[in-house]
Amino acid sequence: MSAECRRPRVYVDERERGSGVPEALAELGAAVVYTMAGVGDYIVSDRVAIERKTVRDLAESLFDGRLFDQARRLSEHYEIPVLIVEGDPGKIEEYTTRGMQARMALASLSIEHGVRVLWSANQRETARMIYSIACREQYGSKRSVVVHRKPRLEKLWMQQLYVVQSLPGVGPRLAEKLLERLGSIEAICRASVVELERILGYERAQRVYRVIHAPYKPPGRGKEGGEGRSP
Template sequence: MRVIVDERERDSGIPSILKSKGVRVVYELLEVGDYVLSSKVAFERKTLPDFIASIFDGRLFKQIKSLKEHYEKPVLLLEGDITRIGEFTTKTKAVLGAMSAVSLGFEVPILYSCDKEQSAEHIYIIALRLHRRGESKQPITVPKVGKKIDERIKVLTSLPGMGPTLAERTLEMFGSLRRVFNASITELMKVKGLNQSRAEAIYWLINSNYTQSVKEEKQTKLDSS
């Protein structure tokens, strides 16, 4: 039983739970959806804060539209306590309206979960059902919509401890590579997921003198020989 998972979901905890249930997880940088269970079924997963943010920055309906266009049976997986909407925005009616638009306008069903464990269970149950019907054994075709991975993301993922999700989060905070490269350790640590050791490693790599580093490395090799 196989599930294709977007690389940016790696740190969500859900892929690890799926693996513990015997699911073979395959990571890819997906352009549409977050979890692809078959050529017909795909999940877009959103935590409640991300769902709310995506309404107001215009991402939500573009993502749902693309999901609907590329998969016969798309699903929106909404993770979080919806009674807490008011903690993230004063525009509760707009959020509820967006939920209605997804389920009634786009005709994309919404599955609700309270945490990552329940989200993983939702995915597992449907993946298991598809497997028993033989659908998961068929080749899964992942749609390509012509969108290239941002070159700036590629640059940042070459830094120590920087995966695609963290790279995207860093760019969203700083706005440009120049600002990232000019940032102090303290500023880098403001990015969620960038702890002190990672921030220090990145800062050292960006700001260390190449010639001096090479000399020190050669001297170390001579001293140890």
């Protein structure tokens, strides 16, 4: 690492807490600040924001519209949007039968939204990448860190879509489909896992149901919520 890099600040979205990357960043010497970023998982300057995904996350988010929505918002708020994908790119076919389409979609992200796509082997390598970028931005280019909060949502339907999109594996298209089919956020929360499965598919429905119904157990109060058996 550069000797000039003393202690870069990295703003980390709360949803990345527990992923292993923030802890690795702290071990490298970064000052980790948790925040509700709204746009990006890791913010390292006023122009660079980083989204992190595993290969599995990538495969799921490419085809429900979530990744392109995230890429659009990143490019709207930050001059240099970055996507770091953890895992072996050759294993993407383990999570989708449309591997070639997934690779074409990544190319489209770069061309249409200017997203820099980087690959890492694991969380520690991801942390080293983020640390290096933060050092270059804050000490090499003398950039400040700016966190862009979630957008203003003036219409009720926009707020409803925004809330539903926060569910795991749910992008703009699926959020709209859930609201259209079930009618309201309350109805989504009351839906059985079978009803959710008809709209989301088996695995995504299990994850959404678990997030909605699992007791809240933050770190330090026993096992973290949502890690129990599927319904």
